[in-house]
Amino acid sequence: MIAQRFFKIISPVLLACVAFFSVQMNAANKSFYPGKQWPDDKGVHVNAHGGGMLYYQGKYYWFGEFKSETTSSALVGVTCYSSSDLYNWKNKGIAMKVSDDEKSDITKGCIIERPKVIYNKKTNKFVMWFHLEMKGQGYAAARVGVAVSNQVTGPYKFVRSFRSNPGIYAANMTDEQKNMSLDVKNYEKWWTPEWYKAVSDGLFTKRDLKEGQMSRDMTIFVDDNGKAYHIYSSEENLTLQIAELTDDYLGHSGKYIRIFPGGHNEAPSIFKKDGTYWMITSGCTGWDPNEARMFSAKNIWGPWEKHSNPCVGEDAKLTFHSQSTYIQKVEGKKDAYIFMADRWTPKHPIEASYIWLPILFENGKPVLKWYDQWNLNVFK
Template identity: 50%
Template structure:
């Protein structure tokens, strides 16, 4: 028998195997670099958040496509799972946009941003909230959307979307200020605050009957099981911190207005040693700006601003990123990860993830740039 009869197929087979993509194994974080999943593909979960459930982390985020069309929802919400936070398994798209129904609030081509998922122990459901803008209407709708699932990997069923807390007064608004009359019109928008001569409640009053605006957002579940929807409202001028119902699928009518007139986006909240900490950004579109931080003894405030938590190269631009979530690392008390996105609006799918450790100094959260780092 010719010995090469068997060697030739083996050579072909070996060549085929060596050409197959190899899934990388990660043992550290490299902020701003391409982050491959188990299939060797850049993770596609932008503006995301993390759920820890039964020993597994689930990362949910916006699925982007190439080009500027990727800034609109063409696919839906993507999910990944991990045991160690370094290596992520692709779990697929868990909430799909409506491809053939332009009347659906989540029609293909809408704007669906910053999905966050929490688990409700009373109902056994996984609840997803997200910022939603209706197809073809730019950022005019300012809706909050909600979906539920029986498993963390979905599929999630879309429930509803709309403005929030219609006809409800904030718990921190004095009775003498509770009027829906808009005197003097609405303030002129600026990048940092309302004009001194403007009514700071004008946008709230304008939207009182039909519901308040809800744009950049996060969800926070406190130790007592109460869940809060934190979102940019009143043309992004003021943050609202609103309680959800016991099943986490709606608002119960109680909310407060935080940082009035400060124009903040990208909210993230976490709790450390009994205090609540807030990290967010200013409003400058896709362009990065200096991060902001604040602390409170109660999630409803009052909040005290602490300034920019970042230090190092480009700290005045949050290292080129924008906050999306603060992740408490399970089993490591006092260990938190600042999750941020480096947006690439000209080619949305190329957006990068910037995860950095948070430390504390003098009671303030601090975020320092690191090219590579590992969990303690």
């Protein structure tokens, strides 16, 4: 009898607690919590790493790498999430699946990184670009992959993978550089003044001229006039290249430039404000974080100017223990941009968290400050 009376008293309390926590778990997010687990509509941590964003018909679509428990190889594909407010995300499933065909470039076990989706108003197609490495070849392939869909959430059909602009020299290489005789066999010792000079003159551009330029960490940028650009780490991750896309966004037009040869930049992210292009990148230290770099230009084709690290405060020299992946404009707010980055956990890739921070401006330059919690009201 005592036990029954105790149960009658305690059970309503338990039910109330369960109800309270259920409401809390299902409550809509109204803030960003950088570095924390980010549950989707099913309560599962968002799995869209190295991601990019597309705003289409009033919604944001977040595309990213589906990470597994113990490997960063692609065992599933590219995921897609949707949101109307940037805080709360609905899992829309796998936008592009890896293939079970061992002969496919995107066979299960390959490496798919930094997927970016853009919409082509002329063809009404959604086009996905991503960094691709062949299964079992490490990072030797250094290719870019392209897939296309009639629907924003997919499924995306893989079109092809390739190296960038084979047989074409960069538009900002001089005739003297094009005619130089440079052979990598003569520069086996890296980081010497002679080697730096050779890299600047196009040592690796020439090496890869026939096959095409290497393309690893990348992003896609669509300008105000609809022109789209592929920005990627090339030449053994030593030099950034910016390549114009064809009007259908399915390939390169043949025009590209090299910027900061030998600078060792990767993880490019870019946005445009008041006619100035701003690019934030990272150094090349594998999965370990490093100090962010920032560049600007009045024209996409340069010249590009280098600035100091945009991060300020504690852990600024480690980009708050993260690496840039994308910069998203907040629709409906003036001069509002979000810096998107990943805090990698290579031993357990699926647990990697996201560092989203507002881009603020001081003395006309972008600044990144740490917030444990913030919302879009920070943009005034």
